[in-house]
Amino acid sequence: MSERGTPSKRSGSPFFYIRRQIRGIGLLKLSTGTRSPSVARRLDQLVLDLKDLGRLDALHALKDGRVTIQELYANRLPEQLNAVLARGTSPVLLPLVDEFLKVGGQDTGIRDRSLQRYRVSWQRIRELLPQQAKIGDLTQGFIAEFKRHRRSQLTPTGKPVSPATLNRDLAAIGAFLSWCEREKGIRVDRPELRYQRESKGRLRWLTPQELAAFKRACPDKWWPLFGLLFTTGITVSEALGLCRSDLDLASRRLWIHEQHGRQLKRESRARELVVPEAVVATLKGHLEALSEPRLGTARIFALTYWPVRKAWHRVCSAAGIQGATIHDARHTFAVHAVQDGIPEARLQRLLGHAHPATTRRYAMHAPEQFLNSDADRVARHMGVDVASASQLRLA
16 A cells, blocks of 8 residues: 555544555554544644654554654654653553552652651642553643642642642652652653742740740650750651660760661761750659660650650640740750850751751851850951950050
């Protein structure tokens, strides 16, 4: 059969069909999906153009049903054509998502709490995906559509979805695509996620008066944990992951690391800290009161997050402290540290921040009384006589 010809109609069908015999492809038969002769001719010409350009990959995809003639016509520029063909050959999406949510944390070191947030996000993402969607369908257009969809929704309290919530959904997509690339070896055409600008957020911390009220209202069984959070700046998840071998009260040392099945948020969170003398006796009494065998891998605090959070709120309520979350114990440590003049670089190490900018947000709480002494210290280091300079200004 000749490679040349014109689209024709089949008996009983309102649409024009293309029928071409192409070397290397064989007989290509497909519906144009149009009743218009002029549109059908343009689609037929596209088939011939692809053959002349040597784009047998596009013609194979067309014959196998992985793409439609309409998709090829709408994306006939080379870059667009490559993207369409990549989507057509990409694996089915949702089974891979299920595998990622089941084993992705083990493969890539994602923390359990992060993986739980990803599960919630993927429930929302699935709302816009057909059952047979492929990885290639996660395009820039899909990301834009998903953002519009999320912005149109309301939270259970009737408020619009916040930029931070939307960014967590986008992070779930990004983490999945990274897992596909690194662990599954799948070629991924990554869309730009373009995270939303978030508000600076809150920075709640407890004043010395609030701390005193908190300690008075705190039951003795809870103070070893809460006292450790306030005086070291570790997070509640880090505290609940501590084993007995991580704490040496004789040297007042505390180690945060990834062992015994624990996962840290990032590498910078691995650190060695000093336990203040004020809580050493409290922790010693807590350990002596435990009935479990004194194994090095035994948890210091045999608790989970939600009971600890509820206990925190009970203490705050009894102490008359408003609007404080358990993470604010970490903020309290950081703010009091800068107020007492601890340098930013040292505080960054104590808190385990990966970037100085994260620590720098506490700088606003540095008292002004340090400014004069800091300026004089720098001048003396440069060899400038501070007293002489002051006399010259007064003369």
